[in-house]
Amino acid sequence: MIKKTLLIMGSVALLTACATNSSKEQTISLDTVENVKTIKLNEGDQVKLEVTANPSTGFDWFTAEPEGCNVKIVNKVNVKKQQEGMVGVPSKNVYTVKAGSKGECTIQFDYKRGWEEVAPSNTKQITFVVK
Secondary structure, three states: OHHHHHHHHHHHHHHHHHHHHHOOOEEEEHHHOOOEEEEEEOOOOEEEEEEEEEHHHOEEEEEEOOOOOOEEEEEEEEEEOOOOOOOOOOEEEEEEEEEOOOEEEEEEEEEEEOOOOOOHHHEEEEEEEEO
8 A cells, every 4th residue: 555655656746747847948048149049939938038137227128029029028027136225236137938829020139228229239139930
């Protein structure tokens, strides 16, 4: 009886681990992307994009999604590493992007202050290919 119970518990644990790993979201750092990157996804997949920002100094990432894009930024979170009230300390923006239907779409990320024009060196174009 004990062996059977342990066997069932072990099987459940193994199946749970397999199910958890298969639905794990991929995380990609945009800090290492020069200007252009292509990301391949399947329909319905989600990917997290992380990039360093410094909104306490006015600099942040602004995104431009073309109309009719087959991928969507469904969430943006700013993860602060500093103590409350500190300025000038970088943080991370984490974007969750969800793939829709098959196709291709490019989302542009511009690092700037909201009131300034962006320099070409502060632009990243991420092309999503959904198959």
